[in-house]
Amino acid sequence: MDIPRFGIPEKLADRMSMAEQHDYLRSRLTRRGVLRTSVATAAVAGAGLSTAGLAASPAQAAPTVPVRRSTTQVDGSLVAPFGRHLAYGADPRTQMRVSWQVPFAVRRPYIRIGLKPWALSRRIDAEVRHLTTPVLNGGKIAAAEQFYVHAGLDRLRPGTTYYYGVGHTGFDPADPGNLGTLGTFTTAPSHAESFTFTAFGDQGVSYHALGNDQLILGQNPAFHLHAGDICYADPSGSGRETDSYDARTWDQFLAQTETVAKTVPWMVTTGNHDMEAWYSPDGYGGQNARWSLPDNGPDPVRLPGVYSFTHGNVGVIALDANDVSYEIPANLGVSDGRQTRWLDRRLGELRARHDIDFLVVFFHHCAFSTTNSHASEGGVREAWVPLFEKHQVDLVINGHNHVYERTDAIKRNAVSRKVPIGERTDPTRDGIVYVTAGGAGKSLYNFPAPDSYEGHVQDQDSVKTYHWVKGGAKETETVEWSRVRYTGYSFLAVEVRAGRQARMRVSALAESGERIDHFEIARGR
Numbered sequence: 001m002d003i004p005r006f007g008i009p010e011k012l013a014d015r016m017s018m019a020e021q022h023d024y025l026r027s028r029l030t031r032r033g034v035l036r037t038s039v040a041t042a043a044v045a046g047a048g049l050s051t052a053g054l055a056a057s058p059a060q061a062a063p064t065v066p067v068r069r070s071t072t073q074v075d076g077s078l079v080a081p082f083g084r085h086l087a088y089g090a091d092p093r094t095q096m097r098v099s100w101q102v103p104f105a106v107r108r109p110y111i112r113i114g115l116k117p118w119a120l121s122r123r124i125d126a127e128v129r130h131l132t133t134p135v136l137n138g139g140k141i142a143a144a145e146q147f148y149v150h151a152g153l154d155r156l157r158p159g160t161t162y163y164y165g166v167g168h169t170g171f172d173p174a175d176p177g178n179l180g181t182l183g184t185f186t187t188a189p190s191h192a193e194s195f196t197f198t199a200f201g202d203q204g205v206s207y208h209a210l211g212n213d214q215l216i217l218g219q220n221p222a223f224h225l226h227a228g229d230i231c232y233a234d235p236s237g238s239g240r241e242t243d244s245y246d247a248r249t250w251d252q253f254l255a256q257t258e259t260v261a262k263t264v265p266w267m268v269t270t271g272n273h274d275m276e277a278w279y280s281p282d283g284y285g286g287q288n289a290r291w292s293l294p295d296n297g298p299d300p301v302r303l304p305g306v307y308s309f310t311h312g313n314v315g316v317i318a319l320d321a322n323d324v325s326y327e328i329p330a331n332l333g334v335s336d337g338r339q340t341r342w343l344d345r346r347l348g349e350l351r352a353r354h355d356i357d358f359l360v361v362f363f364h365h366c367a368f369s370t371t372n373s374h375a376s377e378g379g380v381r382e383a384w385v386p387l388f389e390k391h392q393v394d395l396v397i398n399g400h401n402h403v404y405e406r407t408d409a410i411k412r413n414a415v416s417r418k419v420p421i422g423e424r425t426d427p428t429r430d431g432i433v434y435v436t437a438g439g440a441g442k443s444l445y446n447f448p449a450p451d452s453y454e455g456h457v458q459d460q461d462s463v464k465t466y467h468w469v470k471g472g473a474k475e476t477e478t479v480e481w482s483r484v485r486y487t488g489y490s491f492l493a494v495e496v497r498a499g500r501q502a503r504m505r506v507s508a509l510a511e512s513g514e515r516i517d518h519f520e521i522a523r524g525r
Contacts, residue, residue: 018330021277079106081149081166083254084183085261087268088223088309090294092188093158096265097292098151100166101254105130107169111151117163117182120174126151126166129289133247133278141278144247150292158190183262188222192313192355192498196220200440200491201227201271201364201399205252208489209441210259211511217260219493222311224264225318227399228271228364232442245276250290267293269318270305271364271399272328282334293318298335298342306339308346313498315350319343319363324379327365327468332379340383347391357502357523360494361388362397368410368434369465370482371401373445376467378475381413394427394521395504397492399438402445404486404508406517407434415481421454424503424520433519435506439490452485454517484517486510 081100089095098111109128112120126149135143149166156162165173165182173181198221203209216224231253234245257266268291270284279285287304297306297318305320322331323339350356365377367385377400388396389411409417409430416431425433438445448464463482466474489511497503501522508517 016330017332018275018277018283018334019281021330022279022281022283079104079168079171081168081171081181082258083251084166084258085254085291086185086263086265087291087293088188088265088311089152089154090296090307090309092223092265092309092311093190094154094156094187096153096156096162096185096187098153098164098166098185099290099292100149101251102128102147102149102168105147106149106171109149109151109166109168111153111164111166112173113153113162113164115160115162117179120163120165120182124151124153131247131279131286131289133245136278140244142244142246142248146247146250146289148289152292156187158187161186185263185265186222188311192357194495194497195222195312196493196495197223197225197311197314198491198493199225199227199362199397200437201397202229202402202438202442203253203257203440204229204232204442205249205256206441208511210256212440212489212491213257213260215509215511215513216491216493217264221264221493224260224266225316225360225362225397226266226268226440227362227397227437228269228305228321229273229399229438229442230268230271232273234273234276245278247286250286254290267309267316267318268305269363270320270322272322272325272330274305275322275330282331298338303335303339306335306342308350310350310356312496313355313357313502314496314504315353315356315359317343317346317350317359317361319361319384321363321365321377321380324383325365325377325468326379326470326472327374327377329472340387343384344387344390347387347393351391357498358394358496358504358521359391360395360397361393364398365400366398366434366436367396368407368479368481369398369401369403369405369436370463370479370485371403371405371445371447374401375465375474378467378469381467385413388432392427392523393432394523395494395506396432396434398434398436399440401436402438402442403436403447404439404484404488404490404516405436405447405482406484406508406519407481408483409433410481419483419519421484421517421519424522426522426524428524433506433521435492435508437490437492437508439486439488441489444487444489446487447485452487454484484508486516488516490516 083101087097109126114120129148131146133144167173198216233249275283276286294307308317367380408415411431419425462478462480466476469475495505503522
């Protein structure tokens with residue numbers, strides 16, 4: 001099972017929570033061998049990934065994280081920003097968060113924005129968050145020093161495209177020679193209109209991941225949802241002595257993702273591979289340094305992957321399933337129930353709004369899946385599925401299992417209505433469709449026989465699988481809800497129509513561009 005242990009001996013890690021792992025690593029800290037970020041920059045260049053200019057976002061840094069403003073400076077003209085990634089603020093109509101990296105500490109970082117590329121008249125100071133990772137466990141945890149920069153943009157115009165450039169003392173994006181580093185973003189509209197968003201989980205760094213990014217860009221999405229296990233700096237998480245952790249993988253990932261994330265808000269949540277014990281007791285110190293996400297969740301510092309936002313007629317909620325996972329209990333109960341209470345309250349608030357037609361929830365661990373590797377998370381089923389049904393959530397998106405799998409409409413853990421490819425479902429009467437979209441780029445999983453299919457094969461009306469229960473045990477079950485399976489690389493594209501006949505058309509696209517599944521969601525009136 002993929003438990004993040006970061007070089008801690010297996011017998012110890014089996015009994016440790018994330019907080020205990022953090023204390024263990026801190027007590028054995030040595031600063032010897034810490035490398036400057038030039039190593040990270042070399043890793044990015046060695047991967048053949050882009051290091052063009054970028055932009056950043058500010059958010060409150062966790063007090064337990066070694067994030068600080070560095071006193072070491074270099075000539076800014078020698079430092080080019082890279083790894084730009086956008087995120088919405090709490091109000092996507094008027095707020096955008098822009099984030100990027102620099103390979104060394106720089107003086108007075110900032111962002112310029114404007115309505116034309118030659119008129120970047122508004123200049124806003126940015127914040128640097130500094131992460132240091134030392135050599136630990138005989139080199140199994142690699143040394144790195146990283147500088148993440150964030151700028152918060154507020155009071156923007158709804159439905160408006162802005163040009164932006166990021167810089168610092170010695171590097172001005174408005175200089176004629178740097179205009180090629182500019183990016184753009186578009187704020188959410190003030191009123192509902194049709195749009196597309198995309199989603200997947202379990203991406204990592206690979207040619208398949210890069211290929212999916214380019215296909216996503218071709219969908220012209222308003223935003224993208226990443227359901228966790230973002231870059232796999234912890235590649236295996238098995239807790240063996242051969243485990244390693246290399247923070248420089250984040251540099252490669254952000255450079256890879258920049259091609260799309262510099263223009264499309266990249267809305268992430270946390271998976272089990274994103275718990276990094278070195279940085280903070282809850283494992284999310286690295287997340288707080290690298291991302292600036294909406295701060296309207298129950299605890300933006302301790303649960304950075306829990307938040308909500310609205311775009312047009314869709315309300316979106318991001319959750320941290322590590323908090324309720326029986327399979328991987330390192331952070332089980334980390335919120336003391338606050339996340340679940342917030343979810344109930346927030347779903348109720350969004351459902352009561354007359355301008356919101358659809359509710360979409362995304363998180364990492366699958367509520368319903370039949371793979372051989374992780375299958376279904378019983379903790380999610382117990383804590384959250386009843387709330388999804390109570391508030392008639394329209395679509396649930398997960399990762400964790402590196403496949404595509406889609407259910408029929410489900411109520412009370414059973415099929416309420418079959419939804420073949422191309423059919424329409426009404427969540428007000430049929431129940432909820434759950435989609436596993438974990439084929440973003442990491443090595444793929446498989447299913448019990450039969451492997452890939454649409455619908456149930458002849459003479460097979462059910463599938464034998466299992467779900468995780470408290471204590472980390474597997475409980476076998478025979479289910480009928482697995483409607484579509486696909487074991488190739490893929491992602492989701494959701495076309496949203498606004499107006500009197502509001503609907504969501506959900507498609508799964510393979511890395512070849514082929515549409516492997518599609519269905520429609522339309523709520524009854």
